[in-house]
Amino acid sequence: MTDGFLKVAAAIPRVRVADIAYNTQEIESLVVRAEGQGVEILCFPELSLTAYTCQDLFAQQLLLEEAEGALVRLLDLSRNLTLTFIVGLPFQHRGMLFNCAAVIHGGKLQGLVPKTFIPNYKEFYEKRWFTSAAALSERQMVHFCGQNVPFGAKLLFSLNEVHFGVEICEDLWAPIPPSSQLAIEGAQLIFNLSASNDVVGKHSYVRQLVSGQSARFHAAYIYTSCGFGESTQDVVFGGKTIIAEDGHVLAEAERYCLEPQLTMTEIDIDRIGSERRQNTSFADSVAINRTDAPYPVVEIETTGVLHSAPLTRIVDPLPFVPQGEELDARCQEILCIQSQGLATRLVHTQGKTAVLGISGGLDSTLALLVTVNAFDRLGLDRHGIIGITMPGFGTTDRTYSNALKLMEGLGVTIREINISQAVMGHFADIDHDPTRHDVTYENAQARERTQILMDVANQLNGLVIGTGDLSEMALGWATYNGDHMSMYAVNSSVPKTLVRHLVRWLALNVAEGENRLTLLDIIDTPISPELLPADPEGKIAQITEDLVGPYELHDFFLYYVLRFGYRPGKVFRLAERAFDGQQGRPYYSPSIISQWLTIFYRRFFAQQFKRSCMPDGPKVGSCALSPRGDWRMPSDAVSTEWLKECETLLPDTTAEPLSSES
Structure with missing residues (x-):
């Protein structure tokens, strides 16, 4: 064995x-x-x-x-x-x-x-x-x-x-x-x-x-x-x-x-x-x-000889994403769970207004589609959904255009509030050099956007609908008290790999015409918070997966760490099997898997303080990180033993220093 x-x-x-x-x-x-x-x-x-x-x-x-x-x-x-x-x-x-x-x-x-x-x-x-x-x-x-x-x-x-x-x-x-x-x-x-x-x-x-x-x-x-x-x-x-x-x-x-x-x-x-x-x-x-x-x-009584035959059972590289016909049924069920959770919260608060920040990215797109479904089921006017696009220093024409087209196609109320001037004023207030593109530069934009959403929700007696997903919360890839916070987070237990499949399923099975084309383009857009200026050609310069690693790897790690509590060595060897490039599976070398697994553990432990005060949101699958539900972990737990085992996976495994916030 x-x-x-x-x-x-x-x-x-x-x-x-x-x-x-x-x-x-x-x-x-x-x-x-x-x-x-x-x-x-x-x-x-x-x-x-x-x-x-x-x-x-x-x-x-x-x-x-x-x-x-x-x-x-x-x-x-x-x-x-x-x-x-x-x-x-x-x-x-x-x-x-x-x-x-x-x-x-x-x-x-x-x-x-x-x-x-x-x-x-x-x-x-x-x-x-x-x-x-x-x-x-x-x-x-x-x-x-x-x-x-x-x-x-x-x-x-x-x-x-x-x-x-x-x-x-x-x-x-x-x-x-x-x-x-x-x-x-x-x-x-x-x-x-x-x-x-x-x-x-x-x-x-x-x-x-x-x-x-x-x-x-x-x-x-x-x-x-x-x-x-x-x-x-x-x-x-x-x-x-x-x-x-x-x-x-x-x-x-x-x-x-x-x-x-x-x-x-x-x-x-x-x-x-x-x-x-x-x-x-x-x-x-x-x-x-x-x-x-x-x-x-x-x-x-055995001879003590352990078998070392290679693993033959299939290890799915996308454990959160079912295949074939099951995917259709799963996507429909998840959409129902998300929208029913939101509908119940709207009825309880007697709210008829929902406020969302729409970036033209995957997460906000799914949150908007869920909100539309909830409003339709409650018989509420879609104009009660306030979609706010908030261009900033890193917003590209592609995401900006997709955000507007999606909101227009779904018939929700569109508002545009450019955050650049407000953030520059804030930089002056705190004496921050705007040419210094550090964590303060990035997080100030995220917090400004959240402040706008919260204040508009107060104006309209509505709810701010959170867009962040399970993978982001696992890695802490969210600005504390920025996009980390909302009044109801519909995507909070949906991992990033599943978000993409959900949006694709909605594009192919629910959306029509221009809406379908818009959704398909959003799916093909690189994942980015767009908090750094675009490149000289006006394209996205800040690619999330270049910074924190491939989400398909992190979601794989998350599944086996959260669902079964496996130690790093076993997660690593399962990942080697799942990402071996055989029979259509993606390929990552053992050194790449080891590198990102180490970073996963470091971020997972270091970012628990963000998960300790997560907003409410529906559990949709076998894994969730709500401190009121599936996951209770002290914010000051140390990762020493896990990282020590990560160091033994490969002799050249290295880890990068990480700040407490993204």
Whole structure:
């Protein structure tokens, strides 16, 4: 296990009904293949040694004894392997036959887990052959394959401090699956050996069960079901594997494939731990459902050799931005959340006027579109939206023109207040040289704009609508008591990468004609506060991402730092995978990632004082920085330990000195 990732696999072997020698050979082949791929835990389908569809042959002594002999052969194979694998077979005990999962590692049968829920309805007749684990009074030790083996449904297994449990097929379908209690007892992974047949519509339901169960108890769920070779006398087994983590399906097999399959991915054990720590209901469930006798843990002794196979699971470079059809639904939902929040605040304050500073940039554009939507839903006149453009020393013709065109196209009230003269007067008052383009020069403009917005809102008995986004608040890229402040901040939990996609979605799906063209040009405009004079050609000279770094990197860092609390080393290596330039992903070199990650941590810690007094605003996603909601951090917390780890990522990692304000 590297960086908290455990490599698992779900196998679908070809089988022949009751041909144990053939089935064992197929299992061995997949085990060796998985070992070569660095898999650490591998599971096979239900009754994979015999095949699931043996029916009354399960009563044949020859079949049962051959299954035991085959297990001995697999145990012998495992002596020279590092992985743990789980196979299904029938096991007779005290005159009863149990449908079991055998956990194998290092030549030892680590445990036998019997099936609890035995289906006996419709096409299933398992009670004709098998007994439920409920018939066992407690966990027992049995002698099998020449070894003394733990036997029972209430077993946990520990591999390198990772705990996993096993359930079998129908167990998942029960109102309270055994895996629920296994998770309560500490299992971070659940392996399900299944033999679910295929009928129309069933696969999607099983997929929901697997992903839902993994989400419910913040764990990984590895499911595999019988495939080609099972009897098709009355039903068909198409073969399916589903590997889910905390509600997200990571990997699946091709269904109805005639060849053996191995579905592999890595499980993020750190993520599971983070989710459980943050969700207090998980801890409450442990307390409420604690059993008198804790489940015994079978410690699997390993050789101590850690796998170092490269990470194969996809790491999305844009974790805040869904893909495909999901993006449409997500954008529409976010717009509704933002506008509903604002509409509620307008009704509560009995306000009919909203005041916004419109710069021609992405953030103010989204805030304006949200405000228009809120006004339309409330049946208010759009002229009650006061859009104020406030040209200054760095305003370019492109952004100025787009601001005016957007406001005109949306039918809101347009005001223009040039701030240059007022700021120059302020410079004279405080004896600041206007040719000195320092932080005072920049922030004086931002505060002048905010003062104008606040005073106009007072004049009109309205609300100042904030335009700043989540990424800016994370980096502190806002002037304290300037654009940092508003009366309701509709973008406060929308990261910059998502702002761009939201505006694009609105341009393509809501806007028409000239408004669409204006929005598309705003999207293509470089991100800038425009607080420094334009270049000789009248173009934007102050590019935000040149100063603080690419927002797609910072949003990536923010997601894993805020959402899961990962340490810098893990965030760095995830970023290397996400921005490796493969399969259409963007590319950043390790040195660039290290450089901006260091700056991210320095700014994130240093700028907390701005987040400690954020204005109200709606939470729209899984991450937010409101001190009244998701994030409580002392403003004087130090970043020493985080920066120290950043220094170890690359020998040439450097960081630039940063001021307390942008």
